[in-house]
Amino acid sequence: MNFCEGCNIACEGERCPKCGRKKLRAVTEDDFCLVAQVDRIFGDNLKNNLESEEIECVLMPYGTGVKAQFAMPLESYLLYVRYKNLDYVRQILKERKG
Numbered sequence: 001m002n003f004c005e006g007c008n009i010a011c012e013g014e015r016c017p018k019c020g021r022k023k024l025r026a027v028t029e030d031d032f033c034l035v036a037q038v039d040r041i042f043g044d045n046l047k048n049n050l051e052s053e054e055i056e057c058v059l060m061p062y063g064t065g066v067k068a069q070f071a072m073p074l075e076s077y078l079l080y081v082r083y084k085n086l087d088y089v090r091q092i093l094k095e096r097k098g
């Protein structure tokens with residue numbers, strides 16, 4: 001698995017799916033990887049749940065600035081977790097949707 005340091009994205013391929021960068025390095029267990037965009041309430045709850053399981057996560061505010069001027073109802077977050085927790089957290093998100 002490779003890792004784009006510009007986007008914090010772990011990807012299978014040689015090229016970052018987001019920015020197209022080709023000089024990717026191998027991902028490490030402790031790299032923070034982008035998981036998904038989540039809404040603010042869900043993100044806050046998830047962070048609490050993950051912290052109670054001693055899983056680190058980072059929430060970056062998203063949807064402020066330009067979007068706020070169009071009265072988006074809720075701010076959202078971009079959710080990042082360490083690569084070693086990525087599958088686990090993806091599973092949580094999947095279960096929530098299903």
Ligand SMILES: [Zn+2]
Nearest residue numbers: 004007016019
């Ligand atoms: Zn990238």
